Amino acid sequence: KNEVEQSPQNLTAQEGEFITINCSYSVGISALHWLQQHPGGGIVSLFMLSSGKKKHGRLIATINIQEKHSSLHITASHPRDSAVYICAVRPGGSNYKLTFGKGTLLTVNP
Amino acid sequence: NAGVTQTPKFRVLKTGQSMTLLCAQDMNHEYMYWYRQDPGMGLRLIHYSVGEGTTAKGEVPDGYNVSRLKKQNFLLGLESAAPSQTSVYFCASRTGGDGQPQHFGDGTRLSIL
Numbered sequence: 001k002n003e004v005e006q007s008p009q010n011l012t013a014q015e016g017e018f019i020t021i022n023c024s025y026s027v028g029i030s031a032l033h034w035l036q037q038h039p040g041g042g043i044v045s046l047f048m049l050s051s052g053k054k055k056h057g058r059l060i061a062t063i064n065i066q067e068k069h070s071s072l073h074i075t076a077s078h079p080r081d082s083a084v085y086i087c088a089v090r091p092g093g094s095n096y097k098l099t100f101g102k103g104t105l106l107t108v109n110p
Numbered sequence: 111n112a113g114v115t116q117t118p119k120f121r122v123l124k125t126g127q128s129m130t131l132l133c134a135q136d137m138n139h140e141y142m143y144w145y146r147q148d149p150g151m152g153l154r155l156i157h158y159s160v161g162e163g164t165t166a167k168g169e170v171p172d173g174y175n176v177s178r179l180k181k182q183n184f185l186l187g188l189e190s191a192a193p194s195q196t197s198v199y200f201c202a203s204r205t206g207g208d209g210q211p212q213h214f215g216d217g218t219r220l221s222i223l
Contacts, residue, residue, distance in 0.1 A: 004152065030208075031208075031209055033211065033212075041200040041216065042200075042214050042216040042217060043202075043217075044214070045201060045211035045212065045213070045214075048153075048209060048210075048211050050209065075186060086152070086153070088152075088153075094164075096141060096158060097155060097158065097168070098153075098155075098212065099152075100152035100153040100154075101152050102151060102152045103148065103152065105221060
């Protein structure tokens with residue numbers, strides 16, 4: 001079983017919809033990252049969380065350490081949000097390494 | 111400010127050939143990483159480095175070697191390429207200290223025939 005599980009694997013939405021992508025993990029962590037990968041493109045870091053909630057523009061990330069769960073929300077989704085969203089965790093005691101989920105492919109149709 | 115630059119972007123090799131992938135970062139980062147990304151799988155760590163002159167094995171190091179002779183460069187070598195090494199390779203770097211994000215290159219798409 002993967003240490004990091006994302007759901008759903010694929011998500012199709014209409015422009016303007018509210019999007020939620022979930023990430024569950026099975027190990028103790030010191031931080032959780034959300035990353036974005038556009039088709040054929042590189043990977044960029046969106047958020048890093050160790051507790052609570054962070055917001056950047058239309059993106060909101062939350063984490064519940066006790067439940068080992070994080071969510072990434074996109075408000076008022078747009079076709080340019082179409083990408084793969086990747087959850088990654090830094091296991092407690094590791095300052096160096098991340099463990100990655102398989103990613104969620106989001107397609108937002110106009 | 112280029113960030114993390116990977117060279118080359120694409121390459122096709124024949125089984126048994128060797129090659130080196132170059133990762134260069136201009137952010138004076140201590141930590142550098144090589145990952146591979148395969149369909150249906152998350153990014154997997156091949157090797158990493160916590161500073162100039164140091165390297166360490168990740169999850170999937172077999173068939174690869176690395177070197178970090180200069181702080182800004184992290185080289186990934188395939189001594190004898192195999193079809194199983196067909197993948198997209200990503201390099202990343204980060205500064206030291208808690209809670210710092212990794213900065214990724216654009217990837218190298220490698221096909222081994």
